[in-house]
Amino acid sequence: MRIYSALAALTFVLSGCVASTDAPVTMNTPAPVLSGAALAPMQSFNSHAIQPVARGNSDIANDFMDLAFQLESGRSLPVFTRFEAPITVAMIGQVPPSAHADLSRVMARLRSEAGIDIRPARPGETASVTIDFQPRATMRRAVPSAACFVVPRVSSFAEYRAARGNGSTDWATLTRRDRAAIIAPADTSPQEVRDCLHEELAQALGPLNDLYRLPDSVFNDDNFHTVLTSFDMLVLRAYYDDALSNGMSAPDVAARLPAILARLNPSGQGRGGRGDTTIAPRAWIEAVEAALSPRSTDGARQRAAERMLSIARAQGWQDNRLAFSWFALGRAQVGRDMGAATRSFRAAQAIWERLPDSAVRVAHVDMQLAAFALADGRFAESLALTDRAIPVVRRAENAALLATLLMIRSEANNALGRTAEANSARLDSLGWARYGFGTEAEVRARLSDISGLAANGRDG
Structure with missing residues (x-):
């Protein structure tokens, strides 16, 4: 049972799915080579590969309207609102050291990819958006389920x-946006800080x-995407297009969107639709929240x-929502029924492999299956799965998942007698783990879990 506990812990930490929709918007054998040794310096991502938006403009317009005129609770918003340029951003509170570089980087992307006039606030200037870093315990007393959140009219x-x-x-009472505050955790991993900056700043703007149906966006509470995507940047560019303005009604925005998208995304003209663009029923969303x-x-x-x-099947979905239902089931079955968990993960993977823009989700399943293969002594299979997933995860800038895949790769190589390859993968993993997991204790816990899986595979 201890090996199942290690797998369950790994799945929980790395599923990429931590529900926060209530917010206002083991075999612990230490790796001998690292026991008591200092860890490598932290790595972080310094460049972003821009991918084209490979979807039709009619679908994007549908998505834009559902994103812009509803809250996560299902309530409708009466009018369109945004900030007027220039937009200024400040950080206050217990600002983590890594936040400065990551905020600068996401603002640079917003300027270059979304065309938004955004800059740091000057000393003494009232910022449009203020990011207030607070201890997680303090945040949870106010909003228990939120990893981070954004609220209007406060700083x-x-x-x-x-x-x-x-x-x-x-x-819903706004007719324009003048001030907003992002409340973010001060005492968490650099990756979680960065993820909060991306999603909450995008929602503040x-x-x-x-929407759970979106395959290629941070505007999706399945949280597989951790940094703003090209789709997100296109949506934000359209949001700040001169053809739109504060106070417009939904019909007015809908009437102007086709021309805006034709101009901003000409390759999306005439492309076929994605299929079902309905919003998931509340019963399914509540089940997601409970499952995660x-x-x-x-x-x-x-x-x-x-x-x-059950709900996904009754709705007739064949998209990300059906695959995510299978993934959530596999996640819940880890540690209870490994055969069932494997079948559920493979069912999710089969759907995602035939859907566009789902490579990141396939990589998450590959990590789960690679861990299972490692624990079962199928070391070559574990290596093949990590081979496929690692390039995808690097592009997606998910350091926690990248570090875990490299740790699995290191242990599989070590079990096969490939010492040089094992040491190289382990060394590569450690800097990413510092960014993805934060503390040395968390990094060593992940190393210990994965070392335990490999030990079980060698003994089996």
Whole structure:
């Protein structure tokens, strides 16, 4: 059972799926070569590979409207709102050291890829968007399920707490955006800080909703994408197009979108539709939240994932939502029924492999299956799975997942007697692990879990 516990822990940490939709918007054998040794310096991503948006403009227009005129709760927004340029950003509170570079990088991308006039606020200047870093325990007392969140009309966590309950932080009451605060954790990994900066800054500027049907966006609470995608940048560029303005109604925006998208994304003209563009019913979303909740029991998570799959089948979905239901079920079955978990993950993978823009999701399944293969002594298979996933994950800039794949690769090579390759992969993994997991204790815990899987595979 200890090996199942290690697999379950690895799955929980690396599934890429931590529900936060309630927010306002083991065999622990230490790796001998590292026991007591200092870890490598932290690595981070310094360049971003821009991918073309490979979808039709009619679909993108549909997505834009559902993102722009609804909240995650399902409530409708009466009018279109955005900031007026220039947009300024400030950080306050217990700002993590890594946040400065990551904020500069995402703002540079917003300027170059989305065409948004955004810059750091000057000293003494009231910022359009203020990012207030607070201890996680403090945040959770206010919003228990939120990893990070954004609220309007305030510039700090203290202002938000004072304004709660008086209606002023209700996005539906806005006719334009003047101030917003992003509340982010100060005591978490650099990757989680960066992920919060990307998603919450994008929502402060633009769409407030998330859609589970989107395959290629951070505006999706399945959280497989951790940095803003080309689709997201196109949506934000359209959001700040001169043809739109504050206070416009949904019909007015819908009437202007086709011309905007034809100009911004000419390759999307005339492309076929994706298929089902309905919004997921609330019952399925509630099942997602329960299936991914760290506060649920193992049995409750599995029952919720089974509800997800039942609803997805009843809806007739053949898209990301059906695959995600299978993935959530596999995640819940790890540590309880490994055969069933493998079948569920493979069912998810089979769907994602035939869908466009799903390589990141396939890579997440590859990580799960590579860990299973490692624990079962199928070391060559584990290597093949990591071979396929690693390039995808590098492009997606997911350091935690990249580090884990490299750790698995190191252990598989070591088990096959390939010492040089094992040492190289392990060394590469450590710098990414520092960025992805944060503390040395977390890094060593992941190393220990994966070393334990390999030990089980060699003994089996």
